[in-house]
Amino acid sequence: MTTIPRRVWLEIDLGRLISNYRKIREAVAPAEVLAVLKANAYGLGVLPIACALSDAGVTQFGVAEPYEAIQLLPLKGTVQILSSILPEEIAPMVESDVVLPVTDLESAKRISEEAVKQGKRGVVHFKIDTGMGRLGILMRDAESVIRKAHSLPGLDCQGIFSHFPSAYDTDSLLTQSQVHDFCKLLDLLAQSGITFSKRHIANSDAINNFPCAYQAPFNVIRTGINLHGSFDTAGHRALRLDPILTLKTRLTAIRDLPAGTGIGYGHTCVLKRDTRVGVISAGYADGLPLALSNKGYMLIRGVPCPVLGRISMDYTVVSLKKLAAAQIGDEVICLGGEGEQAIHVEEWARLKGTHPYEIICSFGNRVERRYQNA
Ligand SMILES: Cc1ncc(COP(=O)(O)O)c(C=O)c1O
Incomplete structure (x- = not known):
């Protein structure tokens, strides 16, 4: 059977996992x-x-x-x-x-x-x-x-x-x-x-x-x-550990929508002006918290693209206002990434009003787990 590339995948950095383990081992030794x-x-x-x-x-x-x-x-x-x-x-x-x-x-x-x-x-x-x-x-x-x-x-x-x-x-x-x-x-x-x-x-x-x-x-x-590399949000962090997760998907549609268009279930976002939007191929079935609706953002080509409307089961709409260069098929970082733009598990937890454990345990079954840097 032909292997179909998955739309949503979770990159798990085993190199960082091991480096986190070594830092913990050193901190608690003997x-x-x-x-x-x-x-x-x-x-x-x-x-x-x-x-x-x-x-x-x-x-x-x-x-x-x-x-x-x-x-x-x-x-x-x-x-x-x-x-x-x-x-x-x-x-x-x-x-x-x-x-x-x-x-x-x-x-x-x-x-x-x-x-x-x-x-x-x-x-x-x-x-x-x-x-x-x-x-x-x-x-x-x-x-x-x-x-x-x-x-x-x-x-x-x-x-x-x-x-x-x-x-x-x-x-x-x-x-x-x-x-x-x-x-x-x-x-x-x-x-x-x-x-x-x-x-x-x-x-x-x-x-x-x-x-x-x-x-x-x-x-x-x-x-x-x-x-x-995650911590209880309420706690102090003594260890400097690195997050090991990046949740990725692809941009599946780019659309120019007129002012007044309602976006998604419940029309919780109605566009104030003509807007270019992107539809990304991940939703709450993949572990995106519903709480990101109208609040979170996704990274495309390193640019934070705000979520518009309610997250649905399989798709999420984002604004491409600041990303004229976006192309269908672009890789989208839903969670993770590097530097100042990085989206952390703890941030999703805060938006959802939960702890990082629930975020990490909630990636859906269709999300492929890809292990890197073994
Ligand atoms: C008995 C017990 N020990 C240790 C742990 C590990 O907890 P943590 O992931 O916060 O290190 C758990 C997880 O809930 C647990 O139930």
């Missing part, structure tokens, strides 16, 4: 870096991202659930589920040597029983809820649950970890108290001889805002969004 690659590496395509990181020396990968874990098994290193495990998922995960979270005594017992049945010990990390309020062993129960689980025959209790809900806020008292409580728990357990070779709490926010979260007793950090 702590090790665990790459968080859940949700298909935040939608970017897990295998190319994981292979590039693996080639650069990453040996620990974190995911949200078993389907994601299985995809990473061919890599060198450990694959770890960071969230929770359902009873029926335990057997195949133990069989595949995936590192599992212990979120309560029941899950610890189930994993141990299964591991004994398989003639091995299941490697686990205790997940402690120090304040995230989502999953994990509550602080008040942690000591007793861990003591009991520690004596189970089928567990290799390698690690212990927790997660921050608001480490983007440099002054967050909650984050400070989470670190304090976690360290107190480690001390308490150590007094009765229970120690862990992997201890982790920091996400990207904490790397930038809370050095105490990657210094002793912590010796691993978990990062996702910083690898992509």
Whole structure:
């Protein structure tokens, strides 16, 4: 079958991904870096991202659930589920040597029983809820649950970890108290001889805002969004990282429209004067936030072309007032680019009233992922 060039593509710069990884590794050393690659590496395509990181020396990968874990098994290193495990998922995960979270005594017992049945010990990390309020062993129960689980025959209790809900806020008292409580728990357990070779709490926010979260007793950090050169919009940036994404499409039509023409659904833009417009081949199905309607801009031949009217599913209309030289087929940068004109993930997030994670995870299925500078 003939290969049809795609209209919309996302260029993912693996060279920059690796340089971001090295900057993070240097900043948190001697702590090790665990790459968080859940949700298909935040939608970017897990295998190319994981292979590039693996080639650069990453040996620990974190995911949200078993389907994601299985995809990473061919890599060198450990694959770890960071969230929770359902009873029926335990057997195949133990069989595949995936590192599992212990979120309560029941899950610890189930994993141990299964591991004994398989003639091995299941490697686990205790997940402690120090304040995230989502999953994990509550602080008040942690000591007793861990003591009991520690004596189970089928567990290799390698690690212990927790997660921050608001480490983007440099002054967050909650984050400070989470670190304090976690360290107190480690001390308490150590007094009765229970120690862990992997201890982790920091996400990207904490790397930038809370050095105490990657210094002793912590010796691993978990990062996702910083690898992509993006940051939580609310947080301070300590690291100088480079964005790795450029979303591109093509100009599919150039039209001279008379004053008074309404543009797109709802006619949210009515032209005040005769205007040359361009129709670009990308819309909200490709991940362009509807919030760019009448607000955002696209770069054509390096010139910012403002969005006119409402973004539709497949197309977006832009003004070509400042770009007489535009030609049908011109490459259009929807997101990314270099220098002052560059359009950042954080800017789209601000316009949409969301965070960069949602922007990165929202590129559509028909958007081809193209990997560069491997
Ligand atoms: C448990 C856990 N650790 C680490 C991360 C990585 O977060 P970030 O992408 O902010 O570094 C996540 C992502 O949400 C997570 O759920």
